[in-house]
Amino acid sequence: MSSCDYDLFVIGGGSGGVRASRIAAGFGAKVGVAEQYRYGGTCVIRGCVPKKLLVYAAHFREDFEDAAGFGWRLEGARFSWPDLIEAKNREIGRLEGVYVRLLEECGVRPLRGRATLLDAHALDVSGQRIIAANILVATGGWPHVPGIPGAEHCITSNEAFELPELPRRILIVGGGYIAVEFAGIFHGLGSEVTLCYRGEQILRGFDSGVRQHLSREIARKGIRVLLRSEVTAVERSDDGSLLARIAGVAGIASSRCDAVMCATGRRPSTRGLGLENAGVRLDAQGGVVVDPYGRSNVSHIFAVGDVTNRIALTPVAIREGQVVATTLFGGGHAVPVDHESVPSAVFSQPPVGTVGLSEEDAVERFGEVDIYQAEFRPLKHTLTGREERTLMKLVVEPGTQRVLGAHMVGADAPEVIQGIAISVKAGLTKQQFDATVGIHPTAAEEFVTMRAKRVSSRAAAVRGSGQPV
Numbered sequence: 001m002s003s004c005d006y007d008l009f010v011i012g013g014g015s016g017g018v019r020a021s022r023i024a025a026g027f028g029a030k031v032g033v034a035e036q037y038r039y040g041g042t043c044v045i046r047g048c049v050p051k052k053l054l055v056y057a058a059h060f061r062e063d064f065e066d067a068a069g070f071g072w073r074l075e076g077a078r079f080s081w082p083d084l085i086e087a088k089n090r091e092i093g094r095l096e097g098v099y100v101r102l103l104e105e106c107g108v109r110p111l112r113g114r115a116t117l118l119d120a121h122a123l124d125v126s127g128q129r130i131i132a133a134n135i136l137v138a139t140g141g142w143p144h145v146p147g148i149p150g151a152e153h154c155i156t157s158n159e160a161f162e163l164p165e166l167p168r169r170i171l172i173v174g175g176g177y178i179a180v181e182f183a184g185i186f187h188g189l190g191s192e193v194t195l196c197y198r199g200e201q202i203l204r205g206f207d208s209g210v211r212q213h214l215s216r217e218i219a220r221k222g223i224r225v226l227l228r229s230e231v232t233a234v235e236r237s238d239d240g241s242l243l244a245r246i247a248g249v250a251g252i253a254s255s256r257c258d259a260v261m262c263a264t265g266r267r268p269s270t271r272g273l274g275l276e277n278a279g280v281r282l283d284a285q286g287g288v289v290v291d292p293y294g295r296s297n298v299s300h301i302f303a304v305g306d307v308t309n310r311i312a313l314t315p316v317a318i319r320e321g322q323v324v325a326t327t328l329f330g331g332g333h334a335v336p337v338d339h340e341s342v343p344s345a346v347f348s349q350p351p352v353g354t355v356g357l358s359e360e361d362a363v364e365r366f367g368e369v370d371i372y373q374a375e376f377r378p379l380k381h382t383l384t385g386r387e388e389r390t391l392m393k394l395v396v397e398p399g400t401q402r403v404l405g406a407h408m409v410g411a412d413a414p415e416v417i418q419g420i421a422i423s424v425k426a427g428l429t430k431q432q433f434d435a436t437v438g439i440h441p442t443a444a445e446e447f448v449t450m451r452a453k454r455v456s457s458r459a460a461a462v463r464g465s466g467q468p469v
């Protein structure tokens with residue numbers, strides 16, 4: 001369309017949108033982006049990056065304690081939440097600047113303002129009318145808060161990053177990534193933490209061994225984990241504290257705290273975007289329905305990242321953005337993102353790293369699988385006296401001996417699993433793992449030395465000898 005202002009207009013300056021913009025501009029396309037808040041999106045501004053910085057901060061508590069086992073004496077350590085938040089904000093501000101600069105340097109025009117679709121090609125960006133040949137929706141997601149009485153007293157991860165002071169007592173609702181990550185952050189920084197989850201065990205969808213192990217470890221550290229429990233209401237008292245009413249099997253009817261944080265999932269950000277003006281189809285949760293190339297039912301409107309309600313992970317969104325740009329301007333060389341065996345990590349304390357199938361999903365798919373598992377006290381803790389244990393687990397297909405899944409809970413699990421993920425993605429076998437010489441002394445060497453095998457099968461699960469959740 002020659003009368004267009006842009007070959008591609010991107011709504012949302014987060015990981016997926018920025019990658020698509022830069023790659024498209026590299027192919028010679030005229031690209032504009034609109035961002036209503038801050039460039040960098042969830043990951044950079046109030047997600048992965050600041051979260052990891054807070055995880056580092058929280059871990060110092062144990063590091064200081066552990067140092068004593070190695071002869072160090074550290075007296076008088078004090079923590080300042082405002083100092084941490086200020087340092088975090090400085091870094092986030094720097095990164096935001098880097099994002100904008102990267103866009104400008106490759107010829108993309110970054111606009112500030114909210115974009116809405118007026119029709120299939122026209123957009124309004126803060127009063128400015130823009131015509132685009134192609135449109136990419138990369139607006140991410142937004143925390144979902146259950147509609148319980150007193151929900152207005154609750155915070156989400158958005159506010160958790162900006163609290164004026166560290167809550168002395170915090171109740172976290174949910175048992176997913178964000179809930180367990182923030183439970184570890186607040187606990188490490190000194191808050192009394194209660195985690196309230198409605199299900200049988202935290203981290204639904206993860207390997208059952210991982211779920212049990214992490215649940216045990218965080219409880220051992222002092223996080224109060226309430227399972228099969230729901231917060232039914234939150235009340236503000238005269239002294240400013242909150243009272244969370246709880247229904248469930250844990251035998252605790254209420255919890256007094258200074259903050260209640262809902263980590264109860266995220267929803268695609270499509271409300272008010274005007275997608276209906278262009279006839280774009282959404283799923284039941286408001287996610288844009290797309291094909292493997294990110295194309296919606298309207299052929300020139302695409303979507304990537306959390307707004308598509310598939311795998312809500314930054315590296316996935318980045319790849320999806322690249323595919324859209326290549327599909328549109330790369331001369332037909334786009335290869336869709338493979339959403340199988342995507343590794344992920346939970347930056348809990350201890351952290352989780354995982355790739356491929358859980359034992360339960362593998363049994364479901366293959367009927368019977370071989371399980372290799374190691375649980376041990378890491379070398380470091382022989383001197384610290386800390387009780388924390390590491391879990392490592394391989395799920396193997398019996399016939400081909402292909403490693404279907406690898407899971408770890410323990411120090412550096414995300415770093416270890418990133419490497420192991422290459423082997424799982426490549427379809428390597430247990431024998432190929434075993435043929436690899438370990439690096440000693442590391443925890444990771446367990447992944448190439450595990451010998452003891454257990455068979456896990458549908459029949460065993462039915463008889464009740466499978467791993468309980």
Ligand code: NDP
Pocket residue numbers: 146173174175176177178179181197198199203204230263264265266311312313344345346347
């Ligand atoms: P998750 O989907 O991981 O977890 C949501 C949790 O909230 C679940 O435990 C769910 O319970 C519970 N829940 C949902 N609705 C209610 C309700 N009405 N009442 C009580 N509990 C409820 O979402 P998160 O918000 O933790 O994270 C969103 C996504 O962001 C993740 O799925 C992940 O893709 C991404 N993310 C990735 C991170 C990483 O890579 N390290 C870190 C943070 C986020 P139930 O299990 O019963 O449904």
